[in-house]
Each structure stands twice: as C-alpha cells, then as structure tokens.
Amino acid sequence: MNLKQLFFGILLSVNFAGYSQNANKEVLFTIDDKPYYTDEFKRVYNKNIDLVKDESQKDLDQYLDLFVGYKLKINKANKLGLQEGLAYQAELKSYRNQLSKNYLTDSKVTKELVDEAYNRSLKEVKASHILILVAENASPADTLKAYKKAVEVREKALKGEDFGQLAIQYSEDPSAKENKGELGYFSAFRMVYPFESAAFSTKKGQISKIAKTRFGYHIIKVEDIRDNRGEVTVAHIMILKPQSQTPEELQAAKNTIQDIYKKLQQGENFESLAKQFSQDKSSAPKGGVINRFGSGQLSSEEFENAAFSLAKPNDISAPVESNFGWHIIKLVEKHQVEPIENMTAELEDKIRKDERSRLITNSLTEKLRKKYSVKRNDKMYASVAKTVSDKYYFGEWKLPEDAKPYEGNLVTIEKNVVSGNDFLNYLNAQQRAENTVKPIGKLVEKQYQEFVDYKLNEMYNANLEAEFPEFSAVMDEYRDGLLLFDLMEKEIWEKAKTDTIGLQKFYVDHKNNYTWGNRVDAVILSSTNKDFAKKAQKLLKKGKTADEIKTEFNVGEKVNVMSNAGVFDENSDALPKESRKKEGVSDVISDGEYFYVVKINKLLPAGIKTLDEARGKVVNDYQQYLEEKWVGDLKQEFKVSVNKPVFEKVKKEIKP
Template sequence: MKLIQLFIVFLSFNLFYGQEKPILKIDDDEVYISEFEQIYWKNKKENIATKEDLDDYIQLFVNFKLKVKAAEEMGLDTSKKFKDELAGYRVQLERPYLIDTSINENLINEAYYRTLNEVSASHIMVQLSPNPSPKDTLAAFRKIEDIKLKINSGIASFEELAEEVSEDPSAKFNKGNLGYFNAFKMIYPFECAAYNTPVGKISKIIRSKYGYHLVKPNNIRKAKGRTRTSHIMITINPKTKDIKAAENKINSIYKELTLQNKTFEALANEYSEDRKSAKRGGEIGWVSSADNFYPSFKETVFSLKDDEEFSKPFQTPNGWHIVKRLEFEPVGDLNSMKYELKNKIQKDSRAQKTKASFINKLKAEYNTKESFNPKILFDLVKKKGINDQNFKEFNNNKVLKTPILTFNDLTFSNIDFIQYLIKGNLYEKCINNIDLVKIHFQKFVAKELIEYEKTQLEKKHPDFRALMKEYRDGILLFEISDQKIWSKALKDTTGLKKYFNNNRTLWQYPNRINGTLFTSNSKKIINRAYKLIVKGRINNDSIIALLNKEDALNISYKEKNIDDFKNYNTSFDNLNDGANKPIYANGKWYLFFVKEKLVTRTKEFNEAEGIIVSGYQSFLEESWLRSLKEKYNIEINYDILYSIKEKP
C-alpha cells in the first residue's frame, strides 16, 4: 500500500510537470509557465491578464532570470552564507506542511469564536520561577488549592483573596480583574479557562509558565470590531503637574478643529506630544475593543459613529486626548479571517495540538514500529557504568545495537536514543527516571519522523517545491544585485565621480530662500507680528509667547529653506531680504523673514550624494543587463505567454 501511494505521488508529480511547455529558455535552461504564473499573479491585483501587461512583465521576468543565472555561474548558490539563509527560510516555509490540517480547522473555528466574542475575566496567581524545584512546585500548588477551598467554602470572596494574596502585582489595584480580552491575547491554557468556565464560576487550577492560576469569567460580550484611529495628545508636565495648562492647550486645539481653521492631521503634526503618531497626522493604527488601551480611551473611540468624526477632549492617565475615527471595520466572517487566524495559530502554543495529531498520522503512513524497552536499556547502563563520556566505547554492545524504532526502511537503535538524550543534556536526568525516559522516547520518535517528512516535502507538495525555488532565486538575486549594483556603487568611487561629472546638470537647486516663516489664521495677529519683527527689539520666541497669551494657537513659526512658493501665493522674485509684508493664501496668513536668497545652482557631490548613488546604481544595472542579454540566448514563447488569460 505504501509503495502504491509513493508511486502515485511520483506519477502525478511527473505528469504535472511533464505536460508543461517552457515559456522561456535562457541557453539550455527552461522555465515553465507554472513558475511564471506563480510570480506574475502574486504581484498583480487584477484577476485578468492583458497583452500589454504580459509584455511588460515577461521582460522583468527575463531580467530576473538572467541575474539568477549569472549568480549560479558565479557559484553563489554553493556558498555557506547562501545555504544558511535558505535553510532559515525553509524552517519557516515547512511549518504549514508539518501539522494536521483537520485539527487546525477546529482550532481556527475555536479562535474565530473567541475573536467574535470577548471575555472579561479575573484571576488569582501563585507565582513560580522559570525552573522551579519539585518542592517549590508542590508548595505553590497547595497554596492555590487552599485559596480555591476558601472561595468555595465562602470564607472569602474571589475579589478579596485576589487583592490580599494574588502574586500578580496589579491585583492590589484591580482585585484581579483583567478587563476584556479575546483570542491570542493571553497564553492558551489561560484563554481556555476564561472561555470554557461558566460566567461567575471558578475554573480548575491551571498551570502556565508564570505559575498556577484560578480564573473567574465575569462577562462575555460581542466584539465591537476595530477602528482605525488618530489622536492628538497633550501630556501633563511631570515636574509641574500643571493639569490646567494641558487642558487649556487641548481646548485651544479643539476650538481650531471646530472652527475648521486647520485639519486634524495638521494640528496633530504641529501640536500632539505623541511625536511618533504626530508624524503620521496622529494616526495610531487599529484599535480593537479587546486591546490594551485605557477603558476611557476605548470607550471614546467606539462612541464615534461616523468616519472623520472626532471627539471632545478627554483625559486618561497619559494626558489629554482628542481622537478621530478614520475607518471602522466589524469583525470579519470566518472565510475572510481564516488566513490571519491560521498564521496566529502556527505561532501560538495551541499549534502543539496539530503537531501531536500529525505525528500519529505519520506513524501510520510510514508503518512505524516501536520496540523500546527502557528497563533493559537502563539496567545495562547502570551495570556497565555507561555515561555521557564513555558511551561510544559500548557501540558494539548487543543491547545498545538493538533496533527500537523502524519506519520506511529506516532503523534506529538504543545507541541513537542515548545520543539524542546526551545531545539534549537529558541523559543524567533520565538514568533513574523510567517515566521521564518514556516521555523522551516519544519525543525522539516524533523528531525522527518529522526530520524524515521534511525530506519528502518537495515530492509530496509541488506548491512547496515552487515556493522553495522562489525563495532560493530571491536570495541569489539579492546577493548578486548587491555585488554588481548596490555595494559596487558605493565602493567604486572612481566610477561614481565619473558618472557624476558626466551628468552633473541632472542635480540642481532651484531658487530658494533661507529664513523664518510665520503662520496665523488671523490678519490682526500676523500684522502685529510684522510690526514687532520690523522693530527688531525681541526674538521670535518672545513674539510667539506675546501673541499666544490668549490662545496657544494664534501664531507659529518655523526656520526653514523654501523652494516651492506656490502654496504661499508668491514667488522667489517677489520676496526681499528681511521682513516681507504678510500674504494671504489658502485660508491662512503668512509672513516671510528672508535671511538669504539662494539662486539656482548645480549641486556639489556631497549635497546630493544619495540620489547620485541611486542614479549610478541604475546605470550599473542597465549596463550589466545589456551584457547579460548579449551573453545568453533568450527565447520567449509568446504563444504560451498570451495563453494566460485569468487568475487560476
């Protein structure tokens, strides 16, 4: 039966590739339509192929394949660096093929339910160190048992004991209440206890890497979805703790928003003290109702009913905020979320369920036989004094050579198992513990089955084979491009300077001014600023402080070089040195103080090095591709190319 299955895999594999005709030939190397289509459709949003699009893409594909062929001829695919990098990618790509997909479906459905429904839960924790002794483990278990007994007997409530004895520091303030969360927010055993225990009841004692827990679900609600959100934040100065100053500033910003003098994005960029988001116009990304934000922040975000709606100012422990709803997205249906959930499961501890089931399937598929007798082995170990230093001296011992595991014509002996234990620093722990030996033997069996299965993936899964080739070629492309283009452009200083001198007219400064630009929404305020500047008695910061006494947003300024004058309804020629009279443009008043007028000129190398290097890289790539196209014979089968119509 096993031979028939392998024959079918081999036959289907050969039929699949045997029926294909090459879409491209570079000398004697043939590239089939399946490889072209895999990359083509991956990089194309539309589901329909056009002749123009195919013509453009086949040229890019030819360039790609030429570079890969050149990399192979240089032997880059034989280097240790290449092999190590490809092996690292392979570890990631193998994962979806080394699980039981049927179990995975159950986990996806479970995760989807827990994404759709959020649970509010409290917990009591008795902490354990990362590597606790049996004595410490037993003491912690007895302590959590005693706590549960007190709750069940009514001596104290869950909340009282969480506050008094829980070793989670936050329990002193929240009585163990963790708020709402959903799938993947907690470690898997904790998540299961929260969702599987009836609301108001106490869970069984659960163990995590942090210790022992009791979990009490408080409520379950439908998830509210998620909102793409922006905010403007004004913090409270920790030294002065001047709450009023922060409140006044956020109220001034809110006034500007309501008067529509400036956009939310402009105000966030200018005033928000969360500088990371300020650079993006205040955007902080997606906020879900189960995320770890302050409750008042989430409540305000989800109180906004329309896109582009913004809130009134409100306070959290971080400071004062105004939030804006950019986009709302309800929880998707199962089909739309399947890929995302699958990826999360693979990275989560719940994936162990799929691995255990997968091992059992491999055992059946490869007709696995186990004949391990731990007592006989370790009686011999003790009798002969075999240890991790001298075990190789006993390689010819009959017991050690005894087969204990066979599958698919592979055989493993007791000596293989001992080497496994020694390599994992498990040998000394196992010598006097038969139960532990049995556990590690099953891990040994699983390891050997998985290692063998990895060698079969290309034969059993054509899509995996194609994916590995894509990654292989991608690594080669990057490496040779670095050698021939990117690094070469930086190291070849002579060639770079020559390229610059031959093309220096490409890089020029336009007419510019260096100076100070004042901005205000008020003609009265900007005219007062003009008079103060002309008098020249106080500096810019003092002008701003004086004119912003009543409103922190009356006027602002920036020191900058300006080369685009269209937005200010003026031109380079119209501006003079010193203070220029205020200009009204696009609903704002501007005042230029020109320190220096800088006329157009060619940039020196050090003034445009980045874009010059980039241009030289493009020049090197074009020259290299021309030489490759002259070196190799290229044949494109346009009949096959134009047979591509729709995305499979």
C-alpha cells in the first residue's frame, strides 16, 4: 500500500466518511464568509467517535478545531488552484469510475449469483478436461469445425474410452500431455464461469455437456465431489532455502529443520521453538501463527495439504518441503465455511471481477431500455449504414471524408441527442475487433444496438449524483480528500523530506525523544536437560563456539542443545527472563521448560539514536510539527468565525 492509498483509507473510512441527509441544520462556522453546517459536523463526529484512538479528539472543542483545520486546508488548496491540475482531475475521474461500479448493477441478478456462488462454495469438484481451441471471434466455419471435433471426442469418452488417454491424444491444452487433463480440486471462482457451471452441473463419474468458454470447447469429466475443506489457522516453523542452494547449505538447512522436529518429538514447546528459530520473521514473534487460509489460497499445495491433513488442534506435521523452504506445521483451529450472510460482501466483490458480471450488466441494460425513451431517426441511420462496406471486415473501411451530412440527430435518448458522427466514430473504433457477422448490414445493426446500450449506460453513469445522494456525498468527500493530499504533499511532506537544515535543527531540539533501549550482543544455548546446559556452560567458558558445542552434544538422532545468536533487546522473548545483563557466561537459567546459558559478548547501553538511525520517526514528527504551525498560519490567512451559541447547542445534542 502506498502513501496515497493509506491516506485515503484513513480519510474516507475514519475522518470524514458517512452520509445522511439532515434538513435541520444551522451555520456552525464560516471561512471567508463561506458557511459550514452543523449537520456535517455532527455526522462526522458521531461516525468516528468509536474509531479515534486519541482521547483528545473526542473532546468536542478539540474536534471542532480539527474540523476547522481540515476545511481551512481545502480552502487553501482551492486558492492555489490545485483543483485545476490534470493529474488531480485524472485521479478523481478514476476514483469515480471505481465507485460507480457499485451502482451500475442489478441487485436481483446479483443476489441470484451470490446465492449460486455460495452454494457452489460449499463443495469442491475434482475434474479433468479436454480442450478444443477456438477463438471467441472465430469464423462460423472454424467454430463449427472445432465444435464437431469436440462432439466426436465426447462421444468416445461416453463410450468408455480412457479419458486421460483421450486428453493426451486430443486436448489442445499444452499441459494435457503431462497431467492427462487433470485439474485437481476446485470450488467457485477458481475456473472461468462457463467451465465452472458445466463442472458443477455434472454428476460424479459423468461427462459434462460441451462447455464453451473464451478459450474454446471443453469436455469435462467430474471425478469426485467433496465438501469444501473450509479454512484452517496454523502455526509453522520455517527454515528458508539458502539463496545459493549449494549442496552443503541445503543439507545444513535440512539438518536444522530435522533438529527442531526432534526437539518437538522430545516434548519441547512449539511456540518457544518458533520464536527462537523460525525464519518467517512475520510469524515467529507470534509463535509461528499465520493468517487463516483455504484450499488454493497459498502458493504451496504441499503446505496446504499438510495443514488440512492435521486432524486435531495442536497436531504437528513432519517437516514439509515447499518452494521456499521447510516447514513444521501445527494446527491451531479449523474453520467451517461461513454462513452466507457473513460472505455476501466478499462474494459480490468476486462477482464484479468475474465473467458473471456480464449477466448483471446485461440485466441493467435491459432495465435502462425501459427506463429511458429511445427514438431512432431511421433516415439518418440509413445514411450512416450506406457508408459501411465489406472493407470493414478487413479493417480497411474509412470514415466519410465529408462529416457534415452526419452531424444531425441519429438517436434521441430521453432529451439527449446523439449524432450520426458519434455512431460513425464508434463503428471505426469497433473495426479493430474481429467481426464475423454477415452481411454487412446485419453487422451494422448489431453494432448500432451495442452503441445504444453503451450510450444508455453512459447517460445513467453520468447522472449517478442526481440518482443517488449518497454517491454525490462520497464523491464530494473524495474530491476534497484528493485536494488535501496534494496540498499536504506540497506544503508539508516534501518539505520535511528535503529541508535538511530544518530537520537537523528539529532533531537537535528533540533528540531525547529518540533513544535505544539496552541491548546485548549474545549467544544463547538452550536445552530441556539441565545437565547438558551445565556442560554447555563449561564449554562456553573455555571459548568453544555454539556450533562446536552442538556438534559434541547432538549425536545421531538426538538433539540435546539448540543455539541462537545475535543482537537482542534486553526484553527480547529470545532471552531468558532471569538472565543477568553483564558480559561473560551466565549461570544456568531455568525458564519454563528450558534451561539456558547465555554468553554476552558485549553490552550495548541505552543511548540517543543518531539522526540516520531515527530518521523515519524524526521525519514523521517534523511533519506533524510543520502541519501544526502551518494550520496556525492558515487561521491568519483566512477569516474564521465560529457561531458559538450554535456550537453550545451542538455540544448539548452530542454526548461524547
């Protein structure tokens, strides 16, 4: 996520989001005599009261100051003319296009597709297929030829010929020669929609009807249908494959994962071993726990299968190899498929990105044809159609040299007049696609109907602000937010990064805020056997390395001592709690199930960080300082007048 995405995520979901109409409003304050009303202030406050972490922002006086500051920045952005920037206008248009997708839909069809997708998501189908390639816009002759071939191959399968061998012989899927057409298990949204529909409507052990997708014709054999495995939460200990992957380094990594597995079999604690040794830095501090997942969601089938094969919480797998390294997996929890009411939003989002969305678009278009009046000027249409020749099929057709005769009305949609030239330009653009409908008059009629559909949707989209007040409100919020981002980047963020003198001075004035805690450069040896810990302590005192000690004590299949080394914060989970913070070799320390010996090579005391060491935090604090100073300057530049009696009334109406 980049800075702008994060900024708008906060702005629109926390600071100034939400919408409600409220006719009962009064002027709360003005900026250069421009009024801002109580309804907006109360709305954003009530929307965000449970979300803000800073208690000061819940105070209404503080919140009003923040709100006025926000509006001052928007006024400054408009004063600077940032709303005229081409990049700003392009991004605002892009956002509107994204937001409008939520409104350009048919809710009834969407619900039917959600229900269908959910019911399919309860199952997983194992299938094989044979593909006969044919392009979407292939000629009728080529399409018929491919279809006949698919029919012939399906007949062979129905008569009992081995499906895998038929896939090897006839399938034009390049992978078929290796996998005999096997696709494994899949659920909803894992295949293109027509393929998925054919598979889910075919019984186990049977051959599907011929399915047409954008790739060609498919013959599908359903080999198994099982209940969806749901999702699992697991923890893992991971040892990464070395980058160079020399035999020696690979063997060392394998030995490490095997040593850890032996320690687990000896009864040692999974979470402790994960914190000490797992090389997955994101999950190690949490005892190895990773986010829950379902079939096909990870990039390692081996990892998934091993995770789903664990039966009960706390069951632990043997080491599993993936493309990334070796894993020992512990089951934390199994999750069944959620009820449909919990999955509706997720399914709707997937449908919007899937071929299913065409069904919704077509349904909406039919409604728009009933909603808006459409009247064609047949005389203009005939004139336009005459200009299109068979050269259109070869991409050689040219627009008429004289465009004036086609400037008149071709079609009227409600009160919007569309000219013949608009349609001619549309035809010219569509010439780049493959067009197989013949004769040419029939193709022009087809293109005209699609053109009208396009114009209907375009007009509906353009009027969304009038159709849906909440859409208009969100667009206003985003418009202001985008201006605010550009303004902050110009006035604050870039200055904080490039003003080296100001940043240095700010750091010097506040350097006591940027400090290291106490740290140690240490080697940690651990064992569940106190005697081995004592022996390791003696060898450490004699100057033996951790590797030398492990070589001596870890004999055959038995792992008696593990090691960890590096620079640790004195409160690190890897350090035993009772270890003394002084240089040298510690006593044997008992902590939980383990006995530890710690050799501290060097104490690194608390102290002030250099500017380079603390740069990220210093820049962030400097930005905040500049912003506070800047808002103060804006209050001098613009005339702000708060209607105090109205604000007192608001404070009585709102209960923080």
